[in-house]
Amino acid sequence: MAKLVKNNTIKLKFDSVKNFAPAPESKKAAKIDPQYDLFINGKFERPMSKKYFSTINPATEEKLSMIAEANTADVNKAVKAARTAYDKTWKKMPTAERAKYIYRIARMIQERAREFAIIETLDGGKPIRESRDFDVPTAANHFFYYAGWADKLEYAFPNRKTTPLGVAGQIIPWNFPLLMAAWKIAPALACGNTVVLKPAENTSLTALKLAEIIQEADVPPGVVNIITGAGVTGAAIVNHADINKIAFTGSTDVGKIIQRAIAGTNKKATLELGGKAANIIFEDAPLDQAVEGVINGIFFNQGHVCCAGSRLYVQESVFNEVVRKLKDRLETLIVGDPMDKNTDIGAINSKAQLDIINKYIKIGLQEGAEMYQSSCAMPKKGFYCRPTLFTNVAQSNRIAQEEIFGPVLAIQSFRTDDEVIEKANNTAYGLSAGVWSDKGSKIFNLTSKLRAGVIWANTFNKFDPTSPFGGYKESGYGREGGLHGLSAYINLV
Numbered sequence: 001m002a003k004l005v006k007n008n009t010i011k012l013k014f015d016s017v018k019n020f021a022p023a024p025e026s027k028k029a030a031k032i033d034p035q036y037d038l039f040i041n042g043k044f045e046r047p048m049s050k051k052y053f054s055t056i057n058p059a060t061e062e063k064l065s066m067i068a069e070a071n072t073a074d075v076n077k078a079v080k081a082a083r084t085a086y087d088k089t090w091k092k093m094p095t096a097e098r099a100k101y102i103y104r105i106a107r108m109i110q111e112r113a114r115e116f117a118i119i120e121t122l123d124g125g126k127p128i129r130e131s132r133d134f135d136v137p138t139a140a141n142h143f144f145y146y147a148g149w150a151d152k153l154e155y156a157f158p159n160r161k162t163t164p165l166g167v168a169g170q171i172i173p174w175n176f177p178l179l180m181a182a183w184k185i186a187p188a189l190a191c192g193n194t195v196v197l198k199p200a201e202n203t204s205l206t207a208l209k210l211a212e213i214i215q216e217a218d219v220p221p222g223v224v225n226i227i228t229g230a231g232v233t234g235a236a237i238v239n240h241a242d243i244n245k246i247a248f249t250g251s252t253d254v255g256k257i258i259q260r261a262i263a264g265t266n267k268k269a270t271l272e273l274g275g276k277a278a279n280i281i282f283e284d285a286p287l288d289q290a291v292e293g294v295i296n297g298i299f300f301n302q303g304h305v306c307c308a309g310s311r312l313y314v315q316e317s318v319f320n321e322v323v324r325k326l327k328d329r330l331e332t333l334i335v336g337d338p339m340d341k342n343t344d345i346g347a348i349n350s351k352a353q354l355d356i357i358n359k360y361i362k363i364g365l366q367e368g369a370e371m372y373q374s375s376c377a378m379p380k381k382g383f384y385c386r387p388t389l390f391t392n393v394a395q396s397n398r399i400a401q402e403e404i405f406g407p408v409l410a411i412q413s414f415r416t417d418d419e420v421i422e423k424a425n426n427t428a429y430g431l432s433a434g435v436w437s438d439k440g441s442k443i444f445n446l447t448s449k450l451r452a453g454v455i456w457a458n459t460f461n462k463f464d465p466t467s468p469f470g471g472y473k474e475s476g477y478g479r480e481g482g483l484h485g486l487s488a489y490i491n492l493v
């Protein structure tokens with residue numbers, strides 16, 4: 001299994017690591033219907049557009065189901081249902097009663113956790129370990145957390161009067177489909193708003209399963225409406241005159257379109273957009289832990305995370321050691337069937353996204369960076385990308401500046417604190433960052449100077465419903481999670 005090599009480090013014989021016996025999760029616990037309609041006013045309804053589009057499993061390219069495509073008339077219907085539910089029911093309901101419904105949703109997600117995890121993995125390509133251990137429990141936790149606040153807003157905002165905003169239009173991306181729906185719906189409901197939510201077109205299934213739960217939980221009709229479709233449907237939500245708030249998570253490009261669309265209206269907005277997070281390793285850091293944190297930050301979940309640590313800055317004295325450790329660890333990562341519990345890196349979410357990632361890998365090579373890819377076996381079918389790292393990267397290189405949204409890491413060295421702060425901040429984004437050091441004073445110095453909404457110290461990609469999350473600069477504005485997440489859905493008087 002392991003042998004001693006010249007420099008006295010233990011080198012794993014990677015072949016044996018990669019030859020784990022398959023441990024696939026069974027698909028049986030998940031029921032996927034051949035076709036899904038729009039969830040409007042508490043009922044599943046055929047779209048007025050009469051159109052459906054297919055959703056596929058990116059790991060196998062097989063069709064999973066047909067999804068309704070909402071047109072403007074469908075959006076109008078959903079917004080009308082949300083407005084009526086807001087005026088007649090939800091706004092007036094005692095806050096403790098509202099809380100009960102939100103708790104019920106949380107418990108029902110827990111009860112059906114296995115089914116949610118399987119569907120999330122089949123529809124999105126992420127490893128079952130990730131959806132089972134992170135996405136689904138964290139989604140339930142968000143509902144629990146905000147249910148707790150629903151009847152305590154006067155304590156959240158002492159000596160202030162809170163009123164809901166009205167109808168919230170919520171548009172979410174494909175990387176954390178259920179979790180993003182929870183991030184958006186839970187605080188909105190807790191504050192007394194009603195919602196129209198649209199999942200991303202290639203990952204609608206868990207949001208539609210959530211609609212089933214909302215129906216079974218007897219949430220009053222129209223309080224939550226879940227409609228499906230692509231950008232045109234999203235734009236119809238954004239432009240609807242009777243929407244009071246837009247909550248969007250997605251690309252910076254679409255975020256800018258939305259900002260332009262709502263300029264001059266009374267609509268409030270929170271935008272959680274792209275990122276190009278810097279992970280910074282100082283020479284005094286616990287290096288093995290740091291390497292594991294970097295791997296977790298960019299390679300697990302295929303780099304499909306807006307806060308992924310896609311840039312790595314390593315202090316010069318430990319640069320070679322860290323890069324060697326990273327390469328060794330890269331070789332042990334298992335790329336393949338997302339339903340297998342041993343898999344570290346699943347499928348890239350779509351062919352279009354894989355093309356973008358491959359384009360950036362080519363750009364990195366053309367820019368003169370040095371590439372290292374794991375030599376792992378790759379599945380023959382489906383959309384997959386080898387975990388890739390680049391050294392010899394210049395700060396101006398596109399792979400160090402632009403969001404790739406894939407398992408691609410750009411590594412640079414630095415000498416001093418000031419240098420790395422300047423390099424880390426030299427990006428259009430500012431969503432997250434990571435600092436690895438043994439010295440608390442160094443960590444505090446950096447966290448106060450790095451322009452990022454979330455900064456992890458000696459860890460990475462940790463989430464909790466009580467912590468606010470959001471960006472600086474082109475990573476957007478507004479915060480989700482914690483008390484900040486509540487204030488995004490209320491008027492304070």
Ligand code: ADP
Nearest residue numbers: 172173199200201230231234235250251254257
């Ligand atoms: P990504 O690059 O991560 O796919 P997008 O920003 O394209 O991110 O998509 C995120 C969400 O925004 C999806 O639900 C998508 O359908 C929706 N969307 C895309 N274009 C628009 C638009 N012009 N207006 C509103 N929503 C949009």
